[in-house]
Amino acid sequence: MQMKRIFVAALAACALFVLPRIAFAHAHLLSSTPAANATVHGPDVAFELRFNSRVDGRHSVLTLVTADGRTEPLAVGNQSAESNLNAHATLKPGSYTLRWQALATDGHITRGEIPFTVR
Template structure:
């Protein structure tokens, strides 16, 4: 009984792996501002998340998570000339933040990721 249940779990895991290997259109983050664990200067900050494939900008999501865990959904700029990017901006004071992105690729698959970064005071 227990063995059979484990086998079922294995099959599900294997199917997911195969699906992700064959779906080359998954949105994978290839570049960003801020960089992973990067630093930005406080003020009105433009942020950019670039993927390896076209994404649905209207149905993707960018959430700013502050050090106190509070979350703010940032609006994504419609950018028809850069269909593989999510562009947004925010007014940021010094501190630690995380951008939690969720990208919907044109194949219908959603990928997610976190980009932690630090904002430092203007010199």
């Protein structure tokens, strides 16, 4: 009887721990501006990354990688929606990669890269 009670308690604790993680999936990138491999007009480039779940703009990271491998942090601006990350940059013509790291509300971090060209 005692063992069964412990087992039920352990199961309940496990469900409490696991369920929120299922309910709030981590952030998958749905689409972006610029889109991957797109060519955009400079010098003003607006970035918008759209995710399938809420993301924490203050703890997400956007980094621009230039063709010669230099990295520049981008300030995450006001989010156009709770599931979006937004930023701006003034860019010369060339190839770039936007490296993103998104913190979802479930505490999970996802990462990805969006290569694009400015002309």
